[in-house]
Amino acid sequence: MMSETRSSRTALKSRNLFIGVALTSIFALAALLSLIWTPYDVTQLDISSKLKSPSWEHLFGTDHFGRDTFSMVMVGAQTSISVAFIAVGIGMGLGVPLGLSAAAYRGGLLDEFIMRGNDLIFAFPSLLIAIMITAVFGPSAVNAIIAIGIFNIPVFARLSRGAALPLWTRDFILSARVAGKGSARISVEHILPNITNLLVVQGTIQFSLGILAEAGLSYVGLGVQPPIPSWGRMLAESQTLISIAPHLALFPGFAILLTVLGLNLAGDGLRDLLDPRIRRTRR
Amino acid sequence: MSLLSIQDLSLSIHGQSILDCVSMDIGPGEICGVIGESGSGKSLTALSVMQLLPEGATCSGSIALSDIEILQADEQTLCNIRGRAVGMVFQEPMTALNPVQTIGQQVAETIRIHQRVSRSDAMVQAAKTLRKCELPQERFPLSRYPHELSGGQRQRVVIAMAIALQPKLLIADEPTTALDVTTQAEILRLLQRLVAEDGMGLMLITHDLAVVTDIADHIIIMNNGKVVERGQAKALYSNMNHPYTKSLFKASTHQPERLGQVEDTVLLSVQNVVRDYPMARKSLIKKPAPFRALNDVSFNIYKGECLGLVGESGCGKSTLTRAIMGLDDIQGGVISLNGKDVFADETAREKMQVVFQDPYGSFNPRHKVGRLVSEPFFRLGRSATNDEIVESLVSVGLEAEDRNKYIHEFSGGQRQRIAIARALIIKPELIILDEAVSALDVSIRAQILDLLAKLSTERGLTYLFITHDLTVVKAISDRVLVMRDGRIIEHGDTKTVFHSPHHDYTKKLIASAPQIQPVEGINI
Numbered sequence: 106m107m108s109e110t111r112s113s114r115t116a117l118k119s120r121n122l123f124i125g126v127a128l129t130s131i132f133a134l135a136a137l138l139s140l141i142w143t144p145y146d147v148t149q150l151d152i153s154s155k156l157k158s159p160s161w162e163h164l165f166g167t168d169h170f171g172r173d174t175f176s177m178v179m180v181g182a183q184t185s186i187s188v189a190f191i192a193v194g195i196g197m198g199l200g201v202p203l204g205l206s207a208a209a210y211r212g213g214l215l216d217e218f219i220m221r222g223n224d225l226i227f228a229f230p231s232l233l234i235a236i237m238i239t240a241v242f243g244p245s246a247v248n249a250i251i252a253i254g255i256f257n258i259p260v261f262a263r264l265s266r267g268a269a270l271p272l273w274t275r276d277f278i279l280s281a282r283v284a285g286k287g288s289a290r291i292s293v294e295h296i297l298p299n300i301t302n303l304l305v306v307q308g309t310i311q312f313s314l315g316i317l318a319e320a321g322l323s324y325v326g327l328g329v330q331p332p333i334p335s336w337g338r339m340l341a342e343s344q345t346l347i348s349i350a351p352h353l354a355l356f357p358g359f360a361i362l363l364t365v366l367g368l369n370l371a372g373d374g375l376r377d378l379l380d381p382r383i384r385r386t387r388r
Numbered sequence: 389m390s391l392l393s394i395q396d397l398s399l400s401i402h403g404q405s406i407l408d409c410v411s412m413d414i415g416p417g418e419i420c421g422v423i424g425e426s427g428s429g430k431s432l433t434a435l436s437v438m439q440l441l442p443e444g445a446t447c448s449g450s451i452a453l454s455d456i457e458i459l460q461a462d463e464q465t466l467c468n469i470r471g472r473a474v475g476m477v478f479q480e481p482m483t484a485l486n487p488v489q490t491i492g493q494q495v496a497e498t499i500r501i502h503q504r505v506s507r508s509d510a511m512v513q514a515a516k517t518l519r520k521c522e523l524p525q526e527r528f529p530l531s532r533y534p535h536e537l538s539g540g541q542r543q544r545v546v547i548a549m550a551i552a553l554q555p556k557l558l559i560a561d562e563p564t565t566a567l568d569v570t571t572q573a574e575i576l577r578l579l580q581r582l583v584a585e586d587g588m589g590l591m592l593i594t595h596d597l598a599v600v601t602d603i604a605d606h607i608i609i610m611n612n613g614k615v616v617e618r619g620q621a622k623a624l625y626s627n628m629n630h631p632y633t634k635s636l637f638k639a640s641t642h643q644p645e646r647l648g649q650v651e652d653t654v655l656l657s658v659q660n661v662v663r664d665y666p667m668a669r670k671s672l673i674k675k676p677a678p679f680r681a682l683n684d685v686s687f688n689i690y691k692g693e694c695l696g697l698v699g700e701s702g703c704g705k706s707t708l709t710r711a712i713m714g715l716d717d718i719q720g721g722v723i724s725l726n727g728k729d730v731f732a733d734e735t736a737r738e739k740m741q742v743v744f745q746d747p748y749g750s751f752n753p754r755h756k757v758g759r760l761v762s763e764p765f766f767r768l769g770r771s772a773t774n775d776e777i778v779e780s781l782v783s784v785g786l787e788a789e790d791r792n793k794y795i796h797e798f799s800g801g802q803r804q805r806i807a808i809a810r811a812l813i814i815k816p817e818l819i820i821l822d823e824a825v826s827a828l829d830v831s832i833r834a835q836i837l838d839l840l841a842k843l844s845t846e847r848g849l850t851y852l853f854i855t856h857d858l859t860v861v862k863a864i865s866d867r868v869l870v871m872r873d874g875r876i877i878e879h880g881d882t883k884t885v886f887h888s889p890h891h892d893y894t895k896k897l898i899a900s901a902p903q904i905q906p907v908e909g910i911n912i
Contacts, residue, residue: 276750285767298754
């Protein structure tokens with residue numbers, strides 16, 4: 106009975122992972138495919154067939170310029186995913202080393218400097234900074250990435266510092282110090298592998314938040330600029346037409362929902378897969 | 389008429405059998421010692437009485453508390469029993485108390501759950517109970533928080549919570565394992581007094597035979613979910629039948645054989661070492677006085693020797709380890725190995741290694757054993773060869789294949805072997821064993837002590853054995869240092885120190901250590 110419950114539980118876990126990876130890869134593939142092929146050209150206007158409901162000709166219908174929504178969702182996946190991916194990359198790439206070094210020199214000046222810097226970024230609402238950046242440099246996808254990325258830095262810095270602190274008091278860190286290893290090496294060899302599960306989970310959460318943030322920025326017109334489609338701007342543009350053509354809001358909305366869901370499920374499963382303690386019971 | 393009567397209790401969790409036909413009786417005013425090593429099912433027996441079992445557990449048999457059949461009782465009855473009829477004391481006083489509530493509130497809370505009394509009345513009762521547990525209000529007001537108390541005082545609060553409603557039965561699960569020897573003796577005396585005063589039944593669960601010998605009326609020895617031996621405490625000691633009981637006794641008093649030659653050359657020399665910790669600043673102007681964790685500590689270790697360092701928690705044992713390993717700077721004095729200063733000359737540190745207490749915390753769970761044991765090679769600036777890894781694992785009784793496993797696949801005793809393998813791999817001369825066997829079961833402890841003795845004979849290793857456990861020191865060390873408040877207060881040959889201690893503290897320490905009484909005609 107014991108093995109039964111355990112295996113059913115792991116099966117559930119791996120099913121989550123499977124669904125998550127499947128959903129994520131569908132959108133990733135759609136994004137990749139859109140680089141070389143889309144059913145219709147997304148910049149091609151066709152006023153005569155505007156606001157068409159979904160049909161075999163236009164799977165997701167058409168918008169008020171007669172553009173094919175299916176093609177736009179595909180190209181939108183490309184912008185949304187790449188914006189979120191790069192933004193999380195910036196956040197992790199800068200935040201984790203900062204957090205780890207703050208933990209390594211805990212209580213020191215560097216720790217204080219890094220964490221107060223984090224507080225400074227946290228003190229501003231993300232949208233406000235994004236507006237500021239776009240006001241200075243003009244609205245574009247690159248500036249949206251930078252704005253979202255900056256906001257991911259303190260999230261990862263705090264997370265990795267907080268997770269690293271209790272690890273530093275463990276005996277295996279002490280024995281690494283006995284072996285003569287320095288703080289940087291210990292951080293990379295011993296601390297980092299032990300916080301990856303947290304980072305992976307937070308990474309997927311931030312990834313989905315990144316997609317939402319890009320959608321939000323584009324929604325207010327500060328993100329990706331027309332004519333490049335983005336899920337957020339598609340939502341924004343469909344707003345006025347919601348009573349005539351609800352499919353315009355539904356499809357990009359579902360795209361965001363399913364990508365975020367898929368990423369979260371995949372992140373959960375990935376965390377278990379990365380932990381040797383859980384990995385063993387899976388077998 | 390017995391108070392608690394367990395008949396043929398069997399327990400399985402998810403189909404895996406944990407307890408097998410366990411029976412015991414505890415009468416009022418009786419102390420029943422339940423002894424077993426980890427995994428023997430002693431704690432689950434206690435939890436079945438409370439019906440606080442993990443998910444998926446199924447019981448059969450009978451547990452009768454006075455007239456109530458617990459296995460048939462509904463949740464409402466059980467809630468009434470828990471806390472009111474049965475009190476429980478846990479092992480770890482640090483985690484058994486809520487850190488953000490005062491001790492008064494916590495004791496009063498147990499009272500208010502079961503009795504309709506006003507908050508102030510509950511506080512009065514709480515004060516009374518705490519006084520009974522030797523925490524008088526004059527010195528320990530109800531408004532104290534757990535962090536303001538020492539481990540022993542916290543355990544008294546936990547006991548007060550358990551006996552606040554004058555339960556008929558008290559279950560104490562390893563109540564003294566986390567405490568120092570002198571505190572342990574006090575807590576045991578307290579439990580004994582409470583049982584005598586209130587006529588409670590006490591189920592005292594422990595892994596340590598010596599703890600129960602003095603105070604238990606009868607003893608039950610468990611192994612693998614079965615009761616293997618039972619009887620009156622005194623009678624049982626003189627007449628053991630089951631081979632497991634005999635091996636348990638043998639292991640507790642185990643004396644490993646060491647044939648090492650102690651040479652005349654000094655290996656490690658610690659001279660007038662001072663270590664200060666800065667304290668939190670209390671006033672703006674005055675600099676806070678530092679806390680002196682090591683105060684003018686001096687001693688030598690000779691080649692091939694095993695030196696025992698004994699002291700209770702907070703005496704500076706671990707600080708000393710860290711200072712010797714060169715991990716923390718010292719504020720005065722010299723530490724040298726083979727004549728090389730460990731702070732000035734880093735190569736001195738190549739010849740010493742350390743084994744820590746906690747077999748679960750001392751390994752990175754993400755790395756494989758092969759990588760874990762080869763870590764000390766970093767200091768030598770090269771990586772370990774496969775042969776060296778295999779050799780070190782084999783020398784501690786593990787197999788070459790084990791290098792490809794992760795650390796969670798090993799038991800506590802095996803992990804401690806791996807820790808020793810890690811210490812041995814760069815062929816050090818001195819190994820510091822910081823409470824290295826304290827977390828292990830007695831039989832495993834005996835094996836590890838044998839292993840250490842064998843290794844020292846084979847390789848001429850020198851040990852600094854740091855521990856709070858006097859029996860271990862007595863068993864393995866040639867000389868003993870007794871440490872208190874950062875000072876070494878007594879040193880000498882093991883025999884001399886144990887037979888004729890000079891310092892009062894040493895005398896108290898030796899007197900408090902529970903011992904298995906040698907009984908006439910004992911036949912092990």
